[in-house]
Amino acid sequence: MTEMAVTYGSLLIGGDRHFSYETEKYHEKGNCQMAYDYETFMAQVYKLTSIDLTAYKEKQMKRRIDTLINKHKCKGYEDFVGQLKTDKALFEEFVNYLTINVSEFYRNPDQWELMDKEYIPELIKRFGTNLKVWSAACSTGDEPYSLVMALSRHIPLNKIKIIATDLDKQVMAQAKTGLYSAKSVNGVPRDLKEKYFTKVGPSYQISNDIKSRVEFKEHNLLKDPYIPSCHFIVCRNVLIYFTDEAKEGIYQKFYNSLQPGGLFFIGSTEQIVNHKQYGFERRNSFYYQRPV
Numbered sequence: 332m333t334e335m336a337v338t339y340g341s342l343l344i345g346g347d348r349h350f351s352y353e354t355e356k357y358h359e360k361g362n363c364q365m366a367y368d369y370e371t372f373m374a375q376v377y378k379l380t381s382i383d384l385t386a387y388k389e390k391q392m393k394r395r396i397d398t399l400i401n402k403h404k405c406k407g408y409e410d411f412v413g414q415l416k417t418d419k420a421l422f423e424e425f426v427n428y429l430t431i432n433v434s435e436f437y438r439n440p441d442q443w444e445l446m447d448k449e450y451i452p453e454l455i456k457r458f459g460t461n462l463k464v465w466s467a468a469c470s471t472g473d474e475p476y477s478l479v480m481a482l483s484r485h486i487p488l489n490k491i492k493i494i495a496t497d498l499d500k501q502v503m504a505q506a507k508t509g510l511y512s513a514k515s516v517n518g519v520p521r522d523l524k525e526k527y528f529t530k531v532g533p534s535y536q537i538s539n540d541i542k543s544r545v546e547f548k549e550h551n552l553l554k555d556p557y558i559p560s561c562h563f564i565v566c567r568n569v570l571i572y573f574t575d576e577a578k579e580g581i582y583q584k585f586y587n588s589l590q591p592g593g594l595f596f597i598g599s600t601e602q603i604v605n606h607k608q609y610g611f612e613r614r615n616s617f618y619y620q621r622p623v
């Protein structure tokens with residue numbers, strides 16, 4: 332082991348509990364050090380971005396990262412990390428790419444209809460109109476803005492407040508501009524689309540009335556404190572990317588963040604099989620409740 336490799340190894344470990352970094356993995360072969368393995372790469376990415384890739388499903392993540400590495404014609408993980416350190420545009424592209432930001436308004440419309448007909452009235456009956464609503468992993472804002480519109484059918488707009496969080500600052504900056512493609516807004520009910528969007532060339536601009544009801548904040552589901560005492564939490568299409576172990580911790584934290592009687596809305600492919608383990612009652616495969 333060269334002196335440089337040892338120093339580098341201890342620098343990576345740095346007391347970080349997320350990684351079981353083994354210095355042996357960064358070893359020497361003749362005079363030529365072997366390139367980073369995935370574990371070393373993950374440790375480097377954590378240092379650079381605070382994104383803990385060990386909590387994300389490895390096969391899927393590796394495939395995505397390899398695609399990006401090939402796109403930029405890098406020689407491997409080590410070369411890529413070197414470039415991330417000096418190329419700000421590449422760094423931003425990487426974070427954006429890593430976090431998989433695909434979203435759309437009223438994603439899975441049937442589930443939003445159920446929210447409109449059943450769950451919003453129920454929440455209002457139980458808690459009144461002053462609801463604390465959290466859209467976690469909100470991406471480009473499609474989801475929290477959809478929530479404002481859905482709630483506006485039941486509550487005066489000026490009483491609605493949504494806290495929307497994501498770890499990716501870039502997507503939230505995009506959310507704040509409020510400009511969307513025709514495809515993104517396709518699922519918005521026609522009356523709401525007419526009321527709250529203006530056509531700007533090929534795009535749709537959401538109105539300030541809707542925008543002003545959402546407060547965007549940076550939040551990493553894997554390490555930041557969760558927002559307490561919520562009545563309704565929406566976290567969709569992100570937990571599918573996490574390992575089972577990471578998901579367990581996240582579900583428990585969401586449960587603890589809900590008030591008794593509060594609801595948790597997840598993505599259509601993300602049903603919580605062992606929901607009782609966390610204390611949840613199952614309303615259907617994508618809505619769960621903290622018992623009253």
Ligand SMILES: C[S@@+](CC[C@H](N)C(=O)[O-])C[C@H]1O[C@@H](n2cnc3c(N)ncnc32)[C@H](O)[C@@H]1O
Pocket residue numbers: 430431432433434435438467468469470471473474496497498499502550551552553566567568569598
């Ligand atoms: C596929 S989008 C889902 C957007 C929206 N919830 C929906 O269902 O349309 C996933 C989002 O999760 C965010 N994300 C990924 N890892 C995260 C983490 N550890 N903490 C918070 N957000 C995260 C990404 O930045 C991305 O915006």
